[in-house]
Amino acid sequence: MKRYWVVLGTAGMVAVACGSWLTTCRPAGMCMPAPRVQGWPATFALASGLLVGAMTIGWLVRVVWILWRSAVSLRGTQRAAGPPGLGIAATLAGVHRLECIDDEVPLALCSGGVRPRILVSEVIVNRLSADELVAVLAHEQHHLLRRDPLRRAMLQATVDVLFWVPVVGWWADRRREASELMADRAAIQRAGRPALAGALWKVGSYLEMSGAAAFGGAAELRVAQVLGDALPRQTIPLSVWVGSAAGALFALNSTWCVAHMFGTA
Amino acid sequence: MLGFHAMAEQKGLNRALALLGPLEGRIMRAIWSGKVDERFVVRDIQEHMPELAYTTVMTTLMRLAQKGLLHARPVPQQRAHEYRLALTPDDFLTRASRHDTEQLVRRYGQAALAAFAAQIDGLNPEQRKRLRELGKQ
Numbered sequence: 001m002k003r004y005w006v007v008l009g010t011a012g013m014v015a016v017a018c019g020s021w022l023t024t025c026r027p028a029g030m031c032m033p034a035p036r037v038q039g040w041p042a043t044f045a046l047a048s049g050l051l052v053g054a055m056t057i058g059w060l061v062r063v064v065w066i067l068w069r070s071a072v073s074l075r076g077t078q079r080a081a082g083p084p085g086l087g088i089a090a091t092l093a094g095v096h097r098l099e100c101i102d103d104e105v106p107l108a109l110c111s112g113g114v115r116p117r118i119l120v121s122e123v124i125v126n127r128l129s130a131d132e133l134v135a136v137l138a139h140e141q142h143h144l145l146r147r148d149p150l151r152r153a154m155l156q157a158t159v160d161v162l163f164w165v166p167v168v169g170w171w172a173d174r175r176r177e178a179s180e181l182m183a184d185r186a187a188i189q190r191a192g193r194p195a196l197a198g199a200l201w202k203v204g205s206y207l208e209m210s211g212a213a214a215f216g217g218a219a220e221l222r223v224a225q226v227l228g229d230a231l232p233r234q235t236i237p238l239s240v241w242v243g244s245a246a247g248a249l250f251a252l253n254s255t256w257c258v259a260h261m262f263g264t265a
Numbered sequence: 266m267l268g269f270h271a272m273a274e275q276k277g278l279n280r281a282l283a284l285l286g287p288l289e290g291r292i293m294r295a296i297w298s299g300k301v302d303e304r305f306v307v308r309d310i311q312e313h314m315p316e317l318a319y320t321t322v323m324t325t326l327m328r329l330a331q332k333g334l335l336h337a338r339p340v341p342q343q344r345a346h347e348y349r350l351a352l353t354p355d356d357f358l359t360r361a362s363r364h365d366t367e368q369l370v371r372r373y374g375q376a377a378l379a380a381f382a383a384q385i386d387g388l389n390p391e392q393r394k395r396l397r398e399l400g401k402q
Contacts (some may be wrong), residue, residue, distance in 0.1 A: 075270070107381075140381060197396050197399035199381070200396060201396050201397050201399075218324065219387060220388065223392055226399070227396065227399065
């Protein structure tokens with residue numbers, strides 16, 4: 001978060017300095033002359049187009065990079081045969097693309113951009129009851145059917161490219177929470193509330209004990225949903241609005257600077 | 266009845282032991298519980314576990330030293346080693362947690378784009394109790 005404010009602050013200062021320079025130096029005739037008044041709309045559109053194009057390329061590169069890194073990090077993982085109960089649980093959960101990994105951490109995840117698959121560690125299969133395992137697999141199967149790994153890579157790339165608009169990050173967090181809640185609803189439908197609650201408790205307890213970071217997130221909301229409690233209403237904090245307004249101003253200022261340079265070229 | 270601190274200590278000890286193998290756990294329980302002197306040799310441990318072979322205890326102690334739980338020092342003029350405690354249960358847990366976290370993030374940080382895991386330490390006691398009870402049904 002600190003790094004974000006440093007980047008935003010620096011970029012804002014550059015944009016403001018550029019704008020101030022263009023505004024103040026013109027009368028003194030020290031720098032570039034302003035573009036002709038009738039040329040402004042086209043120049044501004046060209047500058048905007050260039051910025052949007054650069055961001056789109058950056059977004060695409062980021063999506064590919066995230067998915068590639070994801071694939072690479074799983075390539076080195078040791079595969080396991082899978083305990084006998086896994087096949088039955090997979091059939092009950094309607095899972096087809098499933099692999100078992102040899103890891104001491106109880107883990108289940110869905111990965112892959114083009115052809116997603118589900119990976120579960122041998123430990124999670126051994127630690128959970130049959131119903132709990134079906135709930136976990138049904139949860140991951142929902143992510144697989146929706147191609148959530150690809151969606152999340154795209155979402156993350158959007159947040160990274162539009163880092164200067166914090167409201168995008170806020171919105172992305174809500175999207176991720178919503179996808180977790182949807183996957184949990186699919187798990188409840190398939191295996192029942194107690195099964196999902198048991199799985200959340202066991203996997204969550206392990207993470208708590210080991211101090212490990214959770215990847216799925218949205219724990220409070222997921223638990224509230226499985227317990228049948230009302231989900232809290234989420235509102236965008238004022239700081240996010242203010243940060244986004246500052247970011248938008250920065251983008252406008254940057255576009256104006258670029259337009260000015262094109263207009264005088 | 267155990268006091269709060271004693272209970273927390275006991276819980277920490279059990280959690281630390283759970284991260285070790287069965288034999289390692291037995292030996293470390295004896296050491297952490299203060300059943301052996303601050304500095305000890307293989308025979309001191311074996312006195313508490315006479316059913317274990319000398320070489321078994323020796324190998325396990327060496328493994329524990331390699332894991333950083335014990336300091337090992339060769340006894341002058343002898344082939345034996347003298348051991349002493351290097352980490353308390355809490356220190357060991359902290360180190361193990363940090364290691365686990367680093368490993369998890371390194372291995373699955375990018376890959377786990379849609380993982381099942383959820384951190385429950387932010388839940389209030391009432392929610393935790395209800396979740397645990399619902400899970401037991």
